[in-house]
């Protein structure tokens with residue numbers, strides 16, 4: 336009997352041991368496992384390029400493309416830009432509404448470039464659009480010139496394709512969405528030096544230089560920076576916890592709410608990037624497009640994210656991995672863009688008719704002038720950047736105080752002259768604000 340009991344207990348212990356082993360192994364397995372790129376769903380960057388080239392070739396009446404290249408210190412970048420202009424509409428016609436869309440600024444967000452390809456296929460009328468016939472598409476697109484950058488960060492994407500699935504930065508480790516000049520280089524407490532490396536100076540990276548020149552020459556009315564990692568429709572600002580003041584900002588927000596309701600089933604976060612995403616981002620493209628290029632509408636769309644995925648499982652975290660979700664994301668977000676093409680121009684007319692003239696937003700503010708001046712000096716003097724980084728805020732304050740005291744002195748001087756001439760007319764109304 337005793338030996339039977341001891342036999343039973345040793346079997347029991349052996350069974351428990353086996354269970355524990357399976358559990359531990361299972362956990363290890365799930366920790367170590369990560370999802371590879373689904374090559375049956377996703378194009379390689381070369382295949383995307385070839386597909387886009389062929390598409391443009393088939394529709395010379397509406398699509399054109401160019402490849403812009405530049406480089407520095409032995410690092411070269413190229414960016415493909417596709418331009419859509421309806422029925423060979425003149426691209427420089429001033430009545431055009433100009434829209435600039437960028438995809439794939441972060442290497443690991445492959446799904447965004449798939450949306451770009453699908454959207455271009457719809458614009459080439461090679462792919463049907465949900466909820467809209469071709470006639471209404473043509474009338475929607477009549478006034479528009481759309482520039483699409485399908486893969487802003489080709490070098491970073493190539494690293495991802497070679498197996499570095501978590502890479503978001505460019506080919507030499509700089510985050511292209513921290514390399515712009517608005518509030519560049521500021522570091523929050525939760526700043527991640529690996530992920531958010533802003534580069535050695537604003538526009539240090541060839542990719543950002545190309546995009547900056549493109550935005551300056553094209554001067555878009557609407558800018559969208561397309562990312563993945565979550566579902567959101569963001570507007571400025573990324574570097575502070577607020578949206579801009581005024582009617583234009585209000586119109587932008589209501590348009591995002593409409594898009595959220597129509598195509599995101601109210602799932603998407605809507606608001607300022609800095610206020611909604613959970614961290615502030617400095618030196619982003621969208622803040623630059625809004626503050627410096629003065630695009631009346633500047634957005635960041637976050638089109639997909641898998642919150643369940645482990646932080647090491649990057650492909651799954653940023654990209655759909657099954658056909659049904661892949662197709663749903665492509666359809667939903669192409670619909671978002673088509674609604675944007677339809678309602679954006681109407682909303683822009685609203686902004687222009689209601690915002691009083693002269694358009695004060697187009698005037699350069701003291702802050703921007705100083706930012707530009709100091710950034711220029713920073714790049715000229717190279718290493719002396721730290722002093723300027725810390726001193727920027729103080730210099731701005733002193734400059735404001737200087738202006739204010741000059742105005743006061745002028746006022747006192749003028750009132751003395753007017754008194755000495757015996758005039759009783761107040762001079763206040765002549766003061767420049």
Ligand SMILES: [Zn+2]
Pocket residue numbers: 440441444562563564
């Ligand atoms: Zn991103």
